[in-house]
Amino acid sequence: MMGGYGSGMGWTWxxxxxxxxGVLLLAGxxxxxxxxxxxxxxxxxxxDGGGAGLAGSGGTPREIxxxxxxxxxxxxxxxHERLRTxxxxx
Structure with a gap:
């Protein structure tokens, strides 16, 4: 007799x-x-390409x-021209 492990050991690897x-793919x-x-x-x-400071800076137009x-x-x-505007x- 082979015991309880003989039939399934071939697929364990x-x-x-x-x-x-799967773990490597998820990590990548x-x-x-x-x-x-x-x-x-x-x-x-x-x-890293975040932009020139206008989009996503979160400041007011004056701060920008x-x-x-x-x-x-x-x-x-x-x-001064843009400030007047x-x-x-x-």
């Missing part, structure tokens, strides 16, 4: 192989998902304008 492959999918999410919603002006001027994206003339003093 398949179970463990599929389990390991998780890493890919979080890297894509970070690139799309990263901090403003970040090197101030930040762009501080970064050197706008000249003083452009800054924001205040409504066309």
């Amino acid at each position: 398949m179970f463990w192989l599929l389990l390991i492959v 999918l998780g890493i890919w998902f979080f890297s894509v999410a970070r690139r799309r919603g990263g901090p403003a002006g970040s090197p 304008l101030d930040e762009r001027f501080a970064r050197g994206e706008l000249t003083a003339e452009e800054y 924001l205040k409504g003093d066309n």
